[in-house]
Amino acid sequence: MDLLEWDARSYDALPLPHRHWGTDLLARLPLAGTETVLDLGCGTGRDTERLLAALPAGRVLALDGSRRMLAALGERLSGAGDRLTVLHADLREPLRLPERVDAAFSVATLHWLPDHDLVFHGVGAALRPGGRFVAEAGGRGNVAGVLRALAEVSGGTDEARFWNFSGVDDTVARLRGAGFTDIDVQLVPDPARLEPGEPLEAFLGTVVLGAHLRELPAERRRPFVRAVARRLPEPVVDYVRLRIDAVRR
Template sequence: MELLDWDARTYDTLPLPHRHWGENLLARLPLVGTEAVLDLGCGTGRDTERLLDRLPAGRVVAVDGSARMLAELRARLPRAGDRLTVRQADLREPLRLAEPVDAAFSVATLHWLPDHDTLFHSVAAALRPGGRFVAEGGGRGNVAGVLRALAEVTGRDDEDRFWNFPDVDETVRLLRRAGFPDPEVELVPDPARLTAGEPLEAFLGTVVLGAHLRELPADQRRPFVRAVAERLPEPVVDYVRLRIHAVRR
């Protein structure tokens, strides 16, 4: 599947739960302010900006596969100078950095990547020994209600077509294999309640169903999103987050 190139401007105007996901994750990353940190799946740079605030004498390497997201990030952070390196890369492929980093950070990206073994090895290769990896993404049970609504609309199970929602045991196994000997991994329910109608449909169409909409003609996209929204029992996206805190051997 080709990489998604998100509607970055609309994305940043929505009431995203990603904001508190990023804040909570950053709180779990101890920093003294001089480190180099890799931001995997940086998107429009909301969390990159917070990272830079925490790193007055450090730097961030911001990586994403979407050109439009990275354009928004550059517009958001025009004065970051040499404290920010921006790189477009397909995170489904091995990632190589010019220099190792002290920590890696990722919000709401893991579930879009089908091969976590490759990703975790890329993170380990990017980190110095003792470097920390903190991340969160969709885990087992994520958006189950949306998946049921989708199945009613499409007549098929779409979870494995576009998403990767692993469980704790599989994630721990892959992290250990990549060089993180004692990872902390947990699943945390975190439902997002939205306003029914246009706000819910905008959220679904921009944040959740982008891969599905890319396969449809433009005139079928809005009716498709509305059909999915109408089949939800309430205007809730039932997120379940997979949280990772690991230290490289």
């Protein structure tokens, strides 16, 4: 599948119910304030901004595959100066950074990437020994209700074409194989309740179903999203989060 190019302005304008993911993840990353940190899949920079605030004498390497997302990040963080390095890269390919980093941070990105072995080896190679990797993403069982609604609307859906929802044991094994230790991986249910109607449909169309919609003609996208929304038993996106905390040997 081609790299997904996000509608960054629509994404950033939404009152996202999962904004706490980045805040919670940052609270699990102990920082002295002088480190260089990789923000893997930085999006529009909401969490990058928090990272920079936690690094008054440090730096952030913000990396994403979407040029629109990076453009929005550039507008948001135009005053960051040399404390911010913005990098465009396809995260499905081997990770190559201009320098090594002290820590790596990733919010809601890993489930879009088909090869977690490749990602973890890339992050491991980018980290200095003893560097911390914290991440959260969709895990096994994520958006199961949305998948059922999708199957009713489209007659079946190939989850693996769009998402990679990994479990605890396979993630631990991949991290260990990539040179990590002190590994803690959890699956945590975190359902997001939205207002029915337009708020739910806007969220589904922008955040959840973007990869599906780009395969449809423009005139079919809104009816498709509405049909999926109407088949949900309640206006809830049943997230299950894969939370990762690991240290580079």
